[in-house]
Amino acid sequence: MVQIITDSSTLFTQDEAREMGIEVLPLCVNIGDLEGRDLSIDMTDFYDRIEKGGIPKSSQPPIGEVMEAYEKYPDAEIINIAMADGLSGTYQTACGAKEMVDNKENITVINTKTLCGPHRYMVKKAQQMKLSGKTAKEIIAWLEKVKESQESFLIPQDFAFLKRGGRLTPMAATFASTLKLKPIMTQVEEGRRLDKYAIKRNMKQAVGAIIERLKKRGVDAKYIIYVSHANALEDAKNVIAQLKEHFVEVEIELLELGAAFVTQGGPKCIAIQYIEK
Numbered sequence: 529m530v531q532i533i534t535d536s537s538t539l540f541t542q543d544e545a546r547e548m549g550i551e552v553l554p555l556c557v558n559i560g561d562l563e564g565r566d567l568s569i570d571m572t573d574f575y576d577r578i579e580k581g582g583i584p585k586s587s588q589p590p591i592g593e594v595m596e597a598y599e600k601y602p603d604a605e606i607i608n609i610a611m612a613d614g615l616s617g618t619y620q621t622a623c624g625a626k627e628m629v630d631n632k633e634n635i636t637v638i639n640t641k642t643l644c645g646p647h648r649y650m651v652k653k654a655q656q657m658k659l660s661g662k663t664a665k666e667i668i669a670w671l672e673k674v675k676e677s678q679e680s681f682l683i684p685q686d687f688a689f690l691k692r693g694g695r696l697t698p699m700a701a702t703f704a705s706t707l708k709l710k711p712i713m714t715q716v717e718e719g720r721r722l723d724k725y726a727i728k729r730n731m732k733q734a735v736g737a738i739i740e741r742l743k744k745r746g747v748d749a750k751y752i753i754y755v756s757h758a759n760a761l762e763d764a765k766n767v768i769a770q771l772k773e774h775f776v777e778v779e780i781e782l783l784e785l786g787a788a789f790v791t792q793g794g795p796k797c798i799a800i801q802y803i804e805k
Contacts, residue, residue: 530658530667531604533597535589535618536566537611538648539756539783550655551597553589555618555788566788574787575759578689578795586788588617594625598635605664606635609651609671611643614720615792636664638671641719645754645783646678646803653805677804679745681725681738682713682793685760689794710734713793722792731763731798735770738800742775747802749777756783756799758790767798 534540536554545552554565559574559582566586578584598606608626613619622637629635640647650671657667712734714725725741728734747753753771757764761784768780785799793799 529601529604530662530664531601531606532651532655532658533606533608534647534651535611536786536788537616537618537643538651539567539644539786540648540651541567548652548655549659550651551600553593553597555589555616556587557584557787557791559584564787567786569787571759571787574790575795578790583689584787584791586616586791588621591621591625591628594622595629598625598629598631602631604634606631607654607664607667607671608635608637609640609647609654610637611647612641612715612719613639614717615643615715615722636668638668638675640671640675642675642678642680642715642801642803644680644756644785644789644799645752645781645801646675646680648754648783649752649803649805650674674804677751678802679741680715680719680799680801681741682722683710683731683734683798683800684713684793685710685763685796685798686794712737731767732770735767735800739771739774742802745802747775747778749779751778751802751804753778753780754783754799754801754803755780756785756789756801758785758793758795758797760796760798763796763798767800771800 533551540552557564557566559577608622610619610622619639626632626635654667710728710731712725713722716723726737755764755767
């Protein structure tokens with residue numbers, strides 16, 4: 529028996545996880561006196577607190593919960609498909625919990641080097657492979673291969689938020705905001721952190737730069753593209769329309785980010801990601 533475990537970077541809710549037959553361990557989120565778990569927080573209240581100057585913080589699921597998830601399946605081959613190491617302590621916690629349970633020999637922790645859209649796809653496909661009769665070894669081999677085919681880009685829009693959160697220097701935030709610039713961030717160092725990819729004058733040009741990158745990487749119908757947003761649905765729809773002009777045969781999926789990942793990019797941010805199917 530194979531059991532898939534993951535975290536809320538996948539944007540799967542607890543109800544969706546139960547329906548799929550997987551375990552999703554939600555990240556912890558707090559902003560001011562509000563403490564909760566990712567994908568369970570009232571997002572209207574959450575964004576209102578940010579608007580009033582609050583800076584949210586997120587952290588990995590408690591190690592005790594990870595251990596409990598492992599111990600629920602003492603006879604299973606467990607595959608914990610974790611979000612990128614370095615962007616969260618989730619992967620390290622998953623590895624630490626493995627060393628503290630009796631069934632550790634049957635547990636494999638995968639560092640996906642990614643988050644959100646591609647992470648979601650990896651978990652969904654891994655579960656489909658399990659249900660089709662694939663072994664843990666076969667699923668792990670596919671995961672290790674496919675994680676090298678993904679790439680992520682983030683277009684933040686709330687510079688005041690990034691400045692308060694320390695993700696941009698005050699001078700850079702003021703400069704970008706005043707000139708209405710659109711920085712593009714991407715994952716570097718094996719997915720462990722975000723860094724500047726390019727700076728464009730507006731959203732359309734920013735998306736255009738990402739489109740050129742996707743073309744150079746050979747993105748076609750064998751891939752899936754994810755567009756995720758933080759309370760910026762109309763912007764996300766416009767981005768999808770622009771992408772569809774260039775990737776007619778490529779599947780494009782729209783996602784809304786949960787609280788834990790709004791802490792990364794801020795409200796109104798747009799993420800564009802892709803992974804090979």
